Amino acid sequence: MRMLLIHSDYLEYEVKDKALKSPEPISEEQKKGRLEEVLAVFMSVEKADESNPEEVVEKAVAEIKDVASQVKANRIFVYPFAHLSSELAKPDVALKVLQRIEERLREEGFEVKRAPFGYYKAFRLSCKGHPLAELSRTIVPSGEAVS
Numbered sequence: 001m002r003m004l005l006i007h008s009d010y011l012e013y014e015v016k017d018k019a020l021k022s023p024e025p026i027s028e029e030q031k032k033g034r035l036e037e038v039l040a041v042f043m044s045v046e047k048a049d050e051s052n053p054e055e056v057v058e059k060a061v062a063e064i065k066d067v068a069s070q071v072k073a074n075r076i077f078v079y080p081f082a083h084l085s086s087e088l089a090k091p092d093v094a095l096k097v098l099q100r101i102e103e104r105l106r107e108e109g110f111e112v113k114r115a116p117f118g119y120y121k122a123f124r125l126s127c128k129g130h131p132l133a134e135l136s137r138t139i140v141p142s143g144e145a146v147s
């Protein structure tokens with residue numbers, strides 16, 4: 001799992017087109033979304049994660065919690081982003097991992113939005129620009145090598 005974490009004044013997206021034959025079904029309301037004062041987390045779920053998705057979910061949640069507490073963010077935007085890795089997990093596994101991360105972050109008390117999975121989306125982001133505003137993390141299940 002590769003994550004790019006951007007502490008932002010806002011992140012907003014608009015769904016444009018299908019990027020998969022069968023993208024995640026979404027409501028009219030989910031076609032656009034915006035959060036202010038948010039930690040945006042762009043995530044590529046990787047092939048190696050398929051060996052232990054639940055472990056990757058817990059490690060990702062721990063990393064996101066750690067960064068959120070450092071930048072004092074209590075809102076998280078989970079953003080599926082297939083451009084951080086050349087060894088992507090299959091879409092069905094990736095979607096489940098991202099849905100579970102969303103669920104677990106809510107359980108941890110965060111306000112969470114997740115951008116729709118399987119679409120091309122326009123987005124606008126305002127990065128805050130402080131020293132911890134742009135971070136990346138790589139997560140691998142135990143027993144897997146970091147490529």
Ligand SMILES: Nc1ncnc2c1ncn2[C@@H]1O[C@H](CO)[C@@H](NC(=O)[C@@H](N)CO)[C@H]1O
Nearest residue numbers: 019044045080081082088089094117118120
């Ligand atoms: N392993 C994976 N990890 C994260 N996201 C993944 C994925 N496999 C598929 N997706 C989703 O399907 C769209 C097409 O790849 C992806 N769309 C995007 O990444 C948009 N930024 C448009 O390019 C994404 O929603």
